[in-house]
Amino acid sequence: MTERIKVAIIGSGPAGLTAAIYTARANLEPVVIEGEISSTSDQPGGQLMLTTEIENFPGFINGIEGPELMGNFKAQAERFGAKIHSAKVSKVDFSERPFKLWTSDELEEEEPTYLAESVIISTGARSLMLGIDRELELIGHGVSTCATCDGFFFRGKEIAVVGGGDSAMEEAIFLTKFASRVFLIVRRGELRASKIMAERALKNEKITVIWNSVVTKLNGEKALSSIEITNTIDSSVSQLEVSGLFVAIGHVPNTDVFGKQIELDENGYINTSKGTYTSVEGIFACGDVQDHTYRQAITAAGSGCMAAIDVERWLENHQ
Numbered sequence: 001m002t003e004r005i006k007v008a009i010i011g012s013g014p015a016g017l018t019a020a021i022y023t024a025r026a027n028l029e030p031v032v033i034e035g036e037i038s039s040t041s042d043q044p045g046g047q048l049m050l051t052t053e054i055e056n057f058p059g060f061i062n063g064i065e066g067p068e069l070m071g072n073f074k075a076q077a078e079r080f081g082a083k084i085h086s087a088k089v090s091k092v093d094f095s096e097r098p099f100k101l102w103t104s105d106e107l108e109e110e111e112p113t114y115l116a117e118s119v120i121i122s123t124g125a126r127s128l129m130l131g132i133d134r135e136l137e138l139i140g141h142g143v144s145t146c147a148t149c150d151g152f153f154f155r156g157k158e159i160a161v162v163g164g165g166d167s168a169m170e171e172a173i174f175l176t177k178f179a180s181r182v183f184l185i186v187r188r189g190e191l192r193a194s195k196i197m198a199e200r201a202l203k204n205e206k207i208t209v210i211w212n213s214v215v216t217k218l219n220g221e222k223a224l225s226s227i228e229i230t231n232t233i234d235s236s237v238s239q240l241e242v243s244g245l246f247v248a249i250g251h252v253p254n255t256d257v258f259g260k261q262i263e264l265d266e267n268g269y270i271n272t273s274k275g276t277y278t279s280v281e282g283i284f285a286c287g288d289v290q291d292h293t294y295r296q297a298i299t300a301a302g303s304g305c306m307a308a309i310d311v312e313r314w315l316e317n318h319q
Contacts, residue, residue: 001111002111002112002113002114002115003031003113003114003115004098004114004115004116004117005029005030005031005114005115005116005117006028006029006030006116006117006118006315007023007028007029007030007031007116007117007118007119007120007311007315008030008031008033008099008101008114008116008118008119008120009023009030009031009032009033009082009119009120009122010033010089010101010119010120010121010122010123011032011033011034011035011046011121011122011123011124011254011287011289012032012034012035012044012046012070012074012084012122013046013047013048013070013122013124013287013288013297013300014046014048014070014073014287014297014298014300014301014304015122015124015286015287015288015289015300015301015303015304015307016032016034016120016122016286016287016304017032017070017073017074017076017077017304018073018300018301018302018304018305018308019120019122019286019304019305019307019308019311020032020077020082020304020308021073021076021077021080021082021308022304022305022308022309022312023082023120023308023311023312024077024080024081024082025080026308026312027081028311028312028315029081029082029083030082030083030120031082031083031084031085031114031116032077032082032083032084032085033085033087033088033089033101033103033114034084034085034086034087035086035087035088044086046070046124046288047124047126047127047145048066048067048069048070048297049066049067049070053065053066053140053153054066054069054149054297055152056148056149056296056298057069057297057298058298066140069297085103087103087104087105087113088103088104089101089102089103089104089257090102090103090104090257091112091257092257092258092261093112093261094119094258094261094262094280094283095261097117097282098115098116098117099115099116099117099118099119099282099283100112100114100115101113101114101116101119117282117315117318118282118283118284118311118314118315119282119283119284120276120283120284120285120286120304120307120308120311121258121262121270121278121283121284121285121286121289121290122285122286122287122289122300122304122307123253123254123255123257123287123289124253124254124287124288124289124300125251125252125253125254125269125288125289125292125295126251126252126254127145127247127250127251128247128249128250128251128252129145129247129249130162130214130215130247130249132215132216132217132218133217133218134218135218135247138218138220138223138224141220141222141223141224142218142220142223142224142225142243142244142245143218143224143244143245143247144244144245144246144247145246145247145248146246146295147161147170147171147174147175147246147248148174148296149296150244150246151174151175151177151178151179152178153244154175154178154179154243154244155178155179156178156179156180157179157180157242157243157244158179158180158181158182158183158241158242158243159175159179159181159182159183159242159243159244159245159246160182160183160184160185160215160227160240160242160244160245160246161175161182161183161184161185161245161246161248162185162214162215162245162246162247162248162249163184163185163186163247163248163249163250164186164187164188164190164191164192164193165191165192165193165248165249165250166193166194166197167248167249167250168184168193168248168249169191169193169197169198169200169201170197170248171246171248172184172201172204172207172246172248173200173201173204173207175246176204176206176207179206179244180206181206181208182204182206182207182208183207183208183209183210183240183242184201184207184208184209184210185210185213185214185215185229186209186210186211186212186213187212187213187214187232188211188212188232189211189212210229210240212231212232212233213229213230213231213232214229214230214232215227215228215229215245216228216229216230216237218245219239223243224242224243224244224245225241225243226239226240226241226242227239227240227242227245228240251288251292251295252268253267253268253269253270253288253289253290253292254289255268255269255270255289258270261280262278262279262280262283263278263279267292269289269290269291269292270285270289270290271290272284272285272290274310275306275307275310276290276303276306276307276310277310281318282314282318284307284310284311284314285307286300286303286304286306286307287300287303287304288300290303291303
């Protein structure tokens with residue numbers, strides 16, 4: 001049975017749940033379609049659900065576990081009346097208001113699950129991973145996709161970064177502030193990074209490049225202790241003892257379900273203007289799904305607040 005609502009929030013990471021807190025306090029009775037539990041970072045609560053200790057989120061002097069932080073976000077949103085729907089959005093129709101949304105638990109239904117007067121998209125972005133055994137299991141226990149988030153934990157230790165683009169160079173250079181040595185593992189015999197970024201990395205005395213190589217195995221019981229590296233030319237295998245492995249091979253925004261119904265940039269991120277407005281009137285976007293620069297929990301939460309305020313003001317003028 002179709003339910004008519006004022007605000008639908010797609011996604012339940014820091015951006016989506018902050019938007020839920022603000023819209024709920026504005027008596028807009030938002031519904032958060034939070035996603036489904038899975039083994040990937042594309043799940044309820046976003047990538048923080050796979051993060052152990054967070055030390056850089058303001059207000060927590062001694063840090064806080066990622067799942068606990070997101071649990072607090074969710075409980076606070078529910079306290080103010082936000083409704084949480086544990087399903088994924090499987091189909092949308094943004095051609096006219098009210099906007100139509102179908103969810104994964106209504107796949108066989110012709111009628112949409114919701115008719116929404118406005119929509120906030122906060123589906124986030126997922127880090128591209130190596131696709132090897134135990135990779136997700138060891139996230140937060142030696143494996144990371146964010147140097148800014150986790151570099152501090154590896155002070156004085158030897159670590160490795162995988163990737164050959166600008167992001168990998170930035171991560172490797174940043175990590176030299178903490179690590180005693182950074183191994184840069186590059187699949188090819190050259191870097192894809194821009195010339196200036198490549199030169200900065202290659203000139204850094206703390207960075208050692210391992211060319212023509214890929215990581216094929218992660219070792220360690222409860223935490224990463226070493227990695228297996230395979231040479232892409234002669235298939236020789238070697239072991240590298242490191243305490244941390246940073247995967248920096250790119251991110252993919254979770255925008256597939258929206259197809260061509262909303263304007264995206266060349267990398268698939270949602271284009272926004274005037275704050276969180278998208279190309280479709282009444283649809284707003286916040287968090288990593290429209291931010292490929294900062295990608296921090298605090299900036300995502302801030303943009304969720306912006307989206308909520310934008311929605312509230314927009315609805316006042318479009319009743």
